[in-house]
């Protein structure tokens with residue numbers, strides 16, 4: 001059976017927990033999305049922009065020096081860092097902006113934490129000539145000034161949100177409020193495999209190109225399937241994008257790496273799968289970081305893109321059924337991952353991706369014999385130079 005089910009559930013997780021006014025809109029969106037999936041001309045246009053604008057296919061690069069360093073692992077890097085705007089996020093925003101056009105919407109909104117999804121959204125809105133409004137916590141506007149300038153340069157209006165903790169979850173609430181008010185002409189682009197159904201499904205389908213390409217490329221190079229897939233997990237879109245095409249390949253082990261921040265036994269982490277409870281966030285049921293009385297806890301990670309107190313419902317399901325294993329890496333370990341890949345391969349990864357990289361050292365110590373692994377190199381590290389300047 002292919003998941004999610006009709007109501008948008010992956011096992012116990014997912015669904016639509018939204019105000020009544022949005023239900024009809026989500027139904028409509030799902031209808032248009034399913035129609036688009038089957039429509040050759042939509043697929044052709046999507047493939048066109050992925051290829052000509054974003055730069056697909058990305059290479060599957062054999063990291064020889066890293067493999068020699070790890071001894072027991074032969075590592076292939078799926079180079080999403082080479083895409084336009086520097087990360088996998090553009091795959092999804094291209095898909096959703098084409099849906100917006102198909103629905104004849106003229107206005108795009110999104111929320112953003114670190115600003116990376118905001119930049120990828122502002123980029124495709126500019127590409128299609130659509131009005132774009134980005135909600136961002138006032139605290140984040142201060143911390144991520146460079147991305148705010150990028151969005152403005154791309155023609156987006158950035159609205160600082162001053163309610164609550166003035167961060168990502170407050171920006172989400174504000175974006176949903178805007179959507180409810182302006183549904184007629186507005187399309188809400190969500191940045192990960194989270195949100196109410198059909199978003200986790202849509203984002204997965206738009207990101208699944210990562211795993212489809214990687215599977216084909218790996219088979220061509222190695223004449224077999226990899227033993228492991230490794231990817232970092234914030235909301236979970238680059239990981240699900242890689243994992244999805246391998247779901248039925250039971251011998252391929254999948255490992256998602258969450259941010260342990262300052263440690264799992266502190267309040268300063270983003271490990272929603274490892275440490276979270278079943279709860280509702282951003283319109284769907286999944287694992288979330290919350291206090292005993294059910295309030296969402298602020299998350300922490302040195303990687304802005306992992307700093308999210310929830311996770312996509314399909315990952316909660318993969319964990320529940322044991323299809324994927326979820327592990328954690330601390331801020332400090334991630335910094336050493338960033339240095340390692342920079343020095344050993346000449347590739348500066350995003351701080352998010354560095355979590356997946358450094359986990360390889362732990363994996364290498366536990367495997368028996370020689371194994372192969374595909375790592376999703378979700379993005380490049382240019383954006384993180386400010387964060388790590390004092391840590392090099």
Ligand SMILES: *Cc1c(COP(=O)(O)O)cnc(C)c1O
Pocket residue numbers: 087088089116191192193232233234235236237238239305306350352353378379380
């Ligand atoms: C946003 C981001 C992530 C985290 O988002 P997912 O939805 O979990 O993929 C990871 N890596 C990079 C480079 C990002 O920009």
